[in-house]
Amino acid sequence: MAYNHHEIEEKWQKRWSEDSLYSVDVNKMDEKYYVLVMFPYPSGDRLHMGHWYQYGVMDTWTRYQRMNGKNVFFPMGFDAFGLPAENFAIKHGIHPKESTTKNADYMMTQFKKMGVSYNFDYALDTSKEDYYKWTQWVFLELFKNDLAYKKEAPVNWCTSCQTVLANEQVKDGVCERCESVILQKNLNQWFLKITDYAEPLLANLETLDWPHKTLAMQKHWIGKSIGSEIEFKVDKFDIDFKVFTTRPDTLFGCTYVTFAPEHPKVLEFVSDGQKQEVLDYIEKTKKTSELERLTVDDEKTGVFTGAYAINPINQEKVPIWISDYVLFSYGTGAVMAVPAHDERDFDFAKAFDLPIKQVIVKDDESSLDKAFTGTGLMINSGKFDSMKSTDVKKLITEDLQKQNKGESKINFRLRDWLISRQRYWGAPIPIIHCDDCGPIAVPQEQLPIILPEDVEFKPMGESPLKACDSFMNVKCPKCKKPALREADTLDTFMCSSWYYLRFPNVGNNEQAFEKGITDKMMPVDKYVGGPEHACMHLLYARFINMVMKDLGYTKHIEPFTSLTHQGMILGSDGQKMSKSKGNSVSPDGYVEDYGSDVLRLYLCFGFSYIDGGPWDDSGIRSMAKFVDRVARLLDENKDLLSQKLELDDNYNSDEKKLLYVYNHSLKGVTVDVAKFQFNTSIARVMELYNALNDYLKNVSPDKHNKSLVSYILKNMIIILSPFIPHICEEWWEAIGEKSSVSLETWPTVNEKYLELDEIQMAVMINGKVREQMKVAKDSSDDVVFDKALESKKIQGYLEGMTVIKKIHVKGKLLNLILKKA
Template identity: 55%
Template sequence: MYNKEIDRKWQKKWEETKLYKFNRDRLDKKLYCLEMFSYPSGANLHVGHWYNFGPTDSWARFKRLQGYEVFQPMGFDAFGLPAENYAIKTGIHPQDSTMKNIETMEKQLREMGAMFDWDYEVITCLPEYYKWTQWMFLQLYKAGLAYRKEAPVNWCPSCQTVLANEQVIDNHCERCESEVTKKNLIQWFFKITAYAEELLEKLDKLDWPEKTKKIQRNWIGKSEGAEIEFRIENTDITFRVFTTRPDTLCGVTYMVLAPEHEIVDKITTDEYRSSVEEYKEFAKKQSEIERLSTVKEKTGVFTGAYAIHPITGERVPIWIADYVLATYGTGCVMAVPAHDERDYEFAVKFNLPIVRVIDSADGSDAPLPYVEYGVLVNSGKYNGLDSATAKKAIVEQLAKEGKGEFKVNYRLRDWLVSRQRYWGAPIPIIYCEHCGIVPVPEKDLPVLLPYDVEFTPDGESPLKKCSEFINTTCPQCGKPAKRDADTLDTFVCSSWYYLRYPDNKNDKEPFDKEWINKMLPVDMYVGGAEHAAMHLLYARFFTKALRDMGYLEFDEPFLSLRHQGVILGPDGNKMSKSKGNVISPDSYINEYGSDVFRMYLMFGFAYEEGGPWNDDGIKAVARFLNRVERIVERVKELRGSKGKTEMSAPEKELNYERNRAIKEVEKDTEEFHFNTAIARIMELLNALYKYDQETEDKNVGFFEEVVADLLRILSPFAPHFAEEVWEQLGYEYSIFNQRWPKWDPNALVRDEVEIAIQINGKVKTRIMVPSAADDKELEDIALSNEEVKELTKGMQIQKVIVVKGRLINIVAK
């Protein structure tokens, strides 16, 4: 009877025999299977951990049986806000709570019975790890990919602290629910935008869910258009606008600058200065919520200035309005109210002229604003051209005159990595009055995070108040200097951990270049879909940057990616303490054992979908394993008896089921379709029971062979259980040193198959036919069949469609 004791027995044996230790000599067979590492929380493992790690481990075990040398490490993303918030609440130091949590989580992960090789564990909050996180920062800095600038950050006025983006939910603080505002601070950024094009273009080659690629494409937001230069009337001042519709250039009736745009002050005439100032104030004060509201009416003011149209030479009034974003493109737009909804709305409100320059291609009377492509009108020599041709013609003309060019813009922004928080990796930078920004020399790494720090939130970086940390000497001139008081976003830590795992004990460098280029990229990466735009993009950026610095020889960190779905509470809502719908795996595991629990997770849900929790089926899985155990008992009973040795009809039938199961389970497991894989194993078991019950004169040896194959294909899904019954049968330890059985195509060919007979597309009857029969023979068999003759009596047969092995459709009137 399978239970928790059996789990423990085999976990111990696996550990003692070092069964899952990665063998470096089999590098040619390596398969790097990685689950997203987790945050060490105080609670026990939740269903989400099991749902991520259990099935992925089954996949990895399947690969092991196929002969791969699986590298499956585990670690902890240990820096981050929850520990710090917990400390603020309870006074328990983040380091103490985190390390304690890691200990209990490690224990539970071991009890899960996955193949994790703990020799390669990585914990991001330990100096031996974050030393190299800091080293990464310095390399990016040296490469010009890390820079400092002033930027608005999320600020919670109640908690008096900066919040990370992920802490802001619908513009409200995750902790106290007060509304988040913006505050300007000087921050460090990583220049991820330098890789925008490659990040976009290389997605095509990745074996990732299309949904995830879509999210990344969306996030990167490539937009092809042109930059066009306008001159301010009566001055030498020029400015450029970005547009995707240069074909509508002649429809420009006004210009709009973002209120923050730098030339606003220069061009505003005295007459309009006070209203412009007033509007700028107004725009600054608006909360994010108001600014993002789509129902909001457009606002703006005239600057008094005019621009000269680069083609027509006409005067065009220049306005400022907050519907133009300072952070995208050039921070200003040419307004074409006839062919842009926003410009149209603005023009109507402020009574600005609207000039149609595009007619619909089919000449229909399309109402304004007309935003589709079409044919140019009111555009001088460009009249009659279609939009695509006109775009090219107009930009080429402007380019000749030095007034424009084709241009690509991206929505992607640089990655803000500074955090005004304690529990993270200190930014390895020193500020010297004489030498300016000085990176900490690599030999001085790590910049240790001090233990005794006041980290109550009061709007200042906690490290600022720690004088022994903050005060240092300049590595260049030796004079007193100050350290950067901020810490790095924890996404920095997780952007390179997969590079550290295979060489986690290296204290000379983050990783050995030669070794890591053999172990990477990760072959299979599994984790939640919520990381689509953040972690997965950042990690790709790191890989590309390190490649260009000469450390890596591959372009992408994760060749294949799968997302597990989300297991919701029984009420269909996301599990949360406040909703009281949290399901804990523990009681199930105590009652049924870890194999039953993980197998139920695989069987009861479509892996990539997830769904509301419901334990109706968990007993079914337990019952299934009991049935397997009984068939194993049967094998032992039958061993003494004589039985026959030839393969007659029942054996052939059982052999068919066996080979079909092997084939299908192989295919389904490969694709993470665990539910159907397990269903196929159940079918094989049913076939074994049928054979046992219905066949008097058994081929005992064959029967045992089939049971052994069943155990082999079952073992990835129920590892402890399979190991146990494998032993009961007296087979050699371990079942995980067995090979995945090969299925025989010949066994899948049956002498006779049942096919459906349709008349006019409707199934009327089914007949048995020799599987070797060709189309003509099948047609003859069908038409000479008595039942078919009866059914088609008095009808004229017009056509017979034969689909081999499936059906015959008789078209008759």
Template identity: 40%
Template sequence: MKYDFSTVEKKWQEIWEKEGVFHATNDTSRPKFYALVEFPYPSGQGLHVGHPRSYTALDIIARKKRLQGYNVLYPMGWDAFGLPTENFAIKNHVHPAEVTKQNIARFKQQLVSLGLSFDWSREINTTDPNYYKWTQWIFLKLFEKGLAYKKEMAVNWCNSCKCVLANEEVVNGVCERCGGEVVRKTKSQWMLGITKYAQRLIDDLDGVDYIERVKTQQRNWIGRSTGAEVNFETTSGDTLTVYTTRPDTLFGATYMVISPEHPILEKWADKLHNMDEVRTYQAEAASKSDFERTELVKDKTGVRLDGVEAINPVNGRQIPIFISDYVLISYGTGAIMAVPAHDTRDWEFAKKFNLPIIEVVKGGDVEKEAFTDCATGVMVNSGMLDGLSVEDAKVKIVDWLEQEKKGQPKVNFKLRDWVFARQRYWGEPIPIVHCDKCGYVALPEDQLPLKLPEVESYEPTQNGESPLAALTDWVNTTCPKCGGSAHRETDTMPQWAGSSWYFMRYCDPHNNDALASKEALDYWLPVDWYNGGMEHTTLHLLYSRFWHKFLYDIGVVSMPEPYAKRTSHGMILGENGEKMSKSRGNVVNPDEIVNQYGADTMRLYEMFIGDFEKSAPWSSKSIKGCKRFLDRIWDLQECIVEGGIRPELERNFHKTIKKVTIDIENLKMNTAIAAMMALLNDISDTGSITKEEFRTLLLLLNPFAPHITEELWQLVGFGSMVTSQTWPTYDESKCVDDTVEIVLQINGKVRNRLVIPADISKEDAIAAAKQDDKIASQIEGKTIVKEIYVPKKLVNLVVKG
């Protein structure tokens, strides 16, 4: 009987959901396991075969944990606010809510068809007012604690999307979403004070189980550095403060550079003789993104300020001040001291503008930009620091700066506060009103959720305000504090808002009185295992850790970190080895694969394709091999005999149980599958399979191929369902081989292989090697200089003559 995967898979998907097989319970007496994957943005394109890789891997883990007796929470929902849906709605004259509804239905149908064991009773949607009520509530708590604030600042502005972009959304100088021109504008923006948590975000990485490259990305993005703030007096009487990690090189500072947006330029407008030139340069800088401005490989540009100079605090020398676009007002103090003898960018700038270059760390050839390692050298041309090591010089100069009141030690972070506003429609309304008398005032909590009103047009306004700004009846309101006239905030929250706490809502998604009950949060959190793409291991991970820590500080959650474990997966590439995209014509639709081969085959292949953490190309040929494997499993029902695990297969079964159990926990799904394929070959060699052998094999295979295993379990008459069984265990003593195959070498070159007892002694192993026909013939008449035995691996005889 041929396996009819279409009928079988649909049958079991309906049974699982009807009976709530995968619905987590709130029975806190049971050990829990919370598995989490990043919830998707439901685009109109639906899934491609790369999406299910993460979902299937965690599904395998979740299914195994259930069989091991855990109360498993494996939820799914929708990160549904954002620009793509809104842009589609504008183009096609349809409400974003309707687009979202259609896209979600499409995505959900695809996910269900893959047999993923999500708890659909806990499904969430960030655009649901019952959900974003609590997103707004968290914002109000941040506002209450001074962590949400308004600030005038230079922002990235997309002329096409008509909205502010975070630095991360500007790629190669253009908008990540639409590819349009990005310019700099000064706007009043809502900000979240994530920088106040910078040190904790670094320190607490030591207490979580993240793969090392994720921790490294987090630390690099936060960018902690230690140094000093140094005050440079100027000839105008004002002081410019710089932050530097190398205060020991102060004697080599031959000029200063400030950002084109530095506010002191306005103060100096009547002192600068070339203010027109400065204005022109400011305008040019405003048209560039931060990425373009800070590119290392680019021509250095700038304008020397004519009329004001700085004074080097360590030697009293007057040095010129420039404005240049590579200095950002958003980083440090917006001003730097330049030491061209020991910094490539400063050296290039100095060469272009014919500025002095003074070596202060001995070694190298500064004229040829052959710098010495200025982190470990000896100080020269540095007055009081001459002869000191760099580390000793740092200590001495910081002490001197403090004593002379010319500076102080300082810890700095590259991390910037989070721009938390979009001038668009499809996002959470910010629950703030502005009153001329009271300023910014929070909406009372009993007025949440503040729902998105209906608008006639979703188009951004030409002046850069949200479409909400045109709704005067909605905008005009009363101040909750004084009762006077006020107007609502018309910016909406960025897409990151809803995804920064969604893992908490899954714990108690239908709660109307809190984002989740304290009991549910205390039971389910932290997330035991979170998997997602490497592209989200900086921003999303940082933002959600920040929100969680804040909620920990105000007593909402009881643990400082949201995720106990974080892993990441590699992409599935097109068959041509390139990233899947419509433009390349190499996108593989999972619907087509499921229709042609079945969901179990697709699941199996996505896990068998290669190392989970690495990218791997799709192969139409290789997926057929996974289909043949499942067909062979199906055919086993024709050769079942009564009995337990046979003695000749007992060791193979225990080794396979151990291998699959451990490999799943280590995301080595490909080798777990290979082990089951090898076991099937061993079984096939006997010509039959006993009921107990079949039962064990189906249990091992179930997390990978749940539909076919459930069907076979029922057909054979094992009773109940696989999902209610217990994961098989292994006896360690039965996992040890009686014999092993070792390599025989002469002078390091492989000459033969030999099967020997696993517990053989060194002397007996070497003796057996010498008695091997091939080895004996090649050592005859030669002197054995050395005999090497690596247990269970090799014998190497070093000979001469």
């Protein structure tokens, strides 16, 4: 059954589409299984190898779920607004609408060539009016419920993209898109009150089946800390200020106070002598991004203000400094410094020769060569001396509370989400500014506020829409006086924060989503995408979903029950693929040369899905060879396959051995695909192929069990069909089957054949018996080795070691020779 991949892939793609094989109707769906892979940006790169890995391999997983009886809903669309699409358009001098449509169309043909089983009837594009009308509606729901506001604040400004960015979009001090330097600017911007949801966003993480690291990152980003807010006075001024601390028990050890340089109170109390130095330092801080200030481990910098603060617990005078490691937008913008018990304060005190006063001791140690951050007994703390520091935490706060100088407080690291952008290619923010009435929501019947096309769209430092008079000038919906539209657009992360709600409702022109449908189809049962979204999209989507739930539009709290991150396909040199390094490979050429099935099979077999790894051309060639070998085997047995043969239950030892391998392989594939272990799944199918081939060669043809061979070959086509869907359809048709192989039920494992003729076998590590196990008699080397690896004991011995030799004495023992990895 040799095949021409061009012909058969085209043939089956056409057939699937004509037969609407993968179409679903959500209205008729019971017990849905919603699978979603994060949708792509239609930028100039189109679908690259990483996309093929993400989408192609996930299609295999989804096909497998469908064959296992799941009612799969598997939609796809384009995250079409935003910088990637717009930057591409600017670079090529085309209008973003034109280039986005072109790129999306091309990517759609790539998806079809991939042979993916998406529910294309439910495709969406966030830059189309029928979608962004509802993005605007989502924004207005937040605005009307006091969860969206505009205010002047220091924000991250990308010098190259010429727009503000959310904190989450600044990575190590540079723009996550273009890697340009980020400056702090004071600008009037729109924010969403994600901080109102900090507590449930944190608490609900416990309910999610997500990768541990992603949960930890989100937890850290939300950053809850429990402590006390304490009020200090500035000496000789009528100025109070508050500090937040998680260690009120160390208050007696406070030897200085540090303000964020941009804190407005600094200029009220700075001494004349220190003023110039302070002003210079403030200027310098403006050029440093917030993230840089938080993460950089460089030498501490700071300036003395010439003023002193009064510690409320003992009336001691301590100097007030400013330093950029304190952020104005976090906590109160000022911190009490306790160098003896905080590492950062300790470094700062050492650098500027400030006093260090120890107030907690463990045992009798009293000399400090580094900060002691643990708990212990109090010293130098007045009436609290020799009490336990853990008790004093509460007592000091209570003491201060009585004098109205402090209280317990919970603080979050999470800041409100900045969603306005000074860019053209985005959904216009549906707000009208009236001198008399302030910001007014555009009435819903006027949605969508259409993004005008005839606009100079290049970024100029302010919103391009500002220059478009016909767009800007409107009447105030309330008082009817002349007013101006909001000129900023919504960040593209706003579009993607609710798209999973829209998918089952695509085509609904009356509502963003209908409650009945949404309640039935949500949450997404399996969500797949890159780990880089941990503190951006995955956080925003959870927030928007929670708001929609609280407003009564949906009933589920979390949008994505279960999450998996795919790994990254690297260049053959092991480096991240990039055009500049010349190590990137484009999928289109491989599809042309080998076909989309073989490419997909290699992406399944050549990598651990979660980890990814370097590309290897020889890997794809060996996949093509494997497919050819299976095709030959099928061809040689074509007559058998087209006969109707009944299985009996009377097998000789060769047949039992074959049945053992078949069931062992099937069991392996069944378990491993479900766990995203596509590589080991294919290895099991190869084992099966080898066993069948051996049987056919070693047993004389007149003794072949035809019904058994036919049974196994047929099921092999079914098992391979999620991995190489077009080829398997062709094979399936060639053996006389009428319906699609993807409609077949996944074969069931017959445990009976896994137990037969088992023998006891010793597993040795470096010559010592460490484990006993049962294996089928005459098991191959691979089967025995795999079985040994299932043992926890053996896994323990293998940790950190490499197997340099496997000695298998059939029916007796397996000896593994190890050395340190």
